[in-house]
Amino acid sequence: MSVEILANRRIPPATPQMVWISDQLASRIVTAGFAYQTVMEAFLVHAAGDFVQPPKPFVRPGGAAKEYELGYLVSMPAYVGGSLNALGAKLITGFPINLTRGIPRASGVIVLFDTTTGVPAAIVDCRTISARGAAATASICVDCLGAKTSLRVAVLGAGPIAHETVISLFMTKSRPIDSVLIFDPVGDRARAIVEAVSPFTDVPVQLAPSARQCVADANVVIAATTGAKAYVQQDWLNDGWLIIALSSDDFVPDIIQSANKLICDDFVQNDQEDMLFPRLVRSGAIGPERLYGELGLIVAGRIAGREGGERIFVNPTGMAIQDLAIAARVCATEACRAGARPLTC
Missing domain, CATH: 3.40.50.720 (NAD(P)-binding Rossmann-like Domain)
Structure with a gap:
């Protein structure tokens, strides 16, 4: 291959490695103060209008009448701008009957995408993030x-x-x-x-x-x-x-x-x-x-x-934007601790 062809060849950006953040790790990072400061920033970005947050669609497998037993799934896609700069979606289920089983009523994850490439960057357990947010x-x-x-x-x-x-x-x-x-x-x-x-x-x-x-x-x-x-x-x-x-x-x-x-x-x-x-x-x-x-x-x-x-x-x-903001800050904190390239989340 000639030097000229090599010079003109577009080299794609490096693909970030997908990160998994467990609830145990998230709970260590997301202190009450961490959550308070990040949610404050999310409210300021919301006031500035630098966000996209469509209404939440609900999926109820058994309809509203059977929500207690068969539960529901909520999808919360969003983008939050400013210094938070996060793109993704929170997916959370609610199964009221779980309280009789001795397990949490709600469970879910936040999926974050690199805002430069759109490549999936992280999946974060959102149990603690949701509650502390x-x-x-x-x-x-x-x-x-x-x-x-x-x-x-x-x-x-x-x-x-x-x-x-x-x-x-x-x-x-x-x-x-x-x-x-x-x-x-x-x-x-x-x-x-x-x-x-x-x-x-x-x-x-x-x-x-x-x-x-x-x-x-x-x-x-x-x-x-x-x-x-x-x-x-x-x-x-x-x-x-x-x-x-x-x-x-x-x-x-x-x-x-x-x-x-x-x-x-x-x-x-x-x-x-x-x-x-x-x-x-x-x-x-x-x-x-x-x-x-x-x-x-x-x-x-x-x-x-x-x-x-x-x-x-x-x-x-x-709001999805506050959960995404906390998750993105968690990813950045963990990347810094591990000495890895910060995610563009």
């Missing part, structure tokens, strides 16, 4: 929308997300938390959170005997249950509350309709969800003029957060 979102909501003093926090539910949320509240920033009450019908799960967190704080973290007693004196209510339906009543709550509905069907419609500010992470995505808040919007019970704004705009300081003694309802259904 949701917990970071809850902590960010408290910082942007909660009272500035005397936070009295009620947590409904004691699954993995609730567990990580309580840890995040204490581990990511210094906050004026006066008390944390936790209620879950499965008392052992709530007790496990109390035992895990109490050694690291002087703030009382205690079990509540009922949902009503849990929220009665709270000005921050975080719901992270697995399918509870409209049991929290309006007269249970103090005024001036912040509700962070990671599972929004816990609250009767009157509570949502009485909020001064209605906020979510992404209104287009939220509209596709089968949860109470978007159902009220789609039915016309809540008019579009009532929707205050997206969380990223508040994080970016483009619209106000809490103003006085408002009642604020936030329904962050979880």
Whole structure:
């Protein structure tokens, strides 16, 4: 082959080696602070509009009626720009019956692609990433929308997300938390959170005997249950509350309709969800003029957060861009540790 032909020959870029990140490895890298900072960046990129995030398609093998036994699969493809620069998809299943089998209700992976070549770059177990990403979102909501003093926090539910949320509240920033009450019908799960967190704080973290007693004196209510339906009543709550509905069907419609500010992470995505808040919007019970704004705009300081003694309802259904952002940062951290070429994820 002549020198001229060799000189003009295009040499393809090196193909990155596919990386597998186990949940064990991800959990060591994704501390509460790591998740908080990365999710904050994802919200800022969202506010800047440098992302692509189509609605989530659901696959239900047995239809909605048999979701408990036969489960569902959610596909969450996305691109997030800025310094995060991640392209991929989160694939996550939900099998409620798994709780009776002693295994997690939800399982999934995040697939990342090289943003220069489109070559598959990594597969990441997303169990810890999902839980700590949701917990970071809850902590960010408290910082942007909660009272500035005397936070009295009620947590409904004691699954993995609730567990990580309580840890995040204490581990990511210094906050004026006066008390944390936790209620879950499965008392052992709530007790496990109390035992895990109490050694690291002087703030009382205690079990509540009922949902009503849990929220009665709270000005921050975080719901992270697995399918509870409209049991929290309006007269249970103090005024001036912040509700962070990671599972929004816990609250009767009157509570949502009485909020001064209605906020979510992404209104287009939220509209596709089968949860109470978007159902009220789609039915016309809540008019579009009532929707205050997206969380990223508040994080970016483009619209106000809490103003006085408002009642604020936030329904962050979880964005693919935040999960992809965390996974990409995990890949970069592990590549750096291993001395490998950083992935363009």
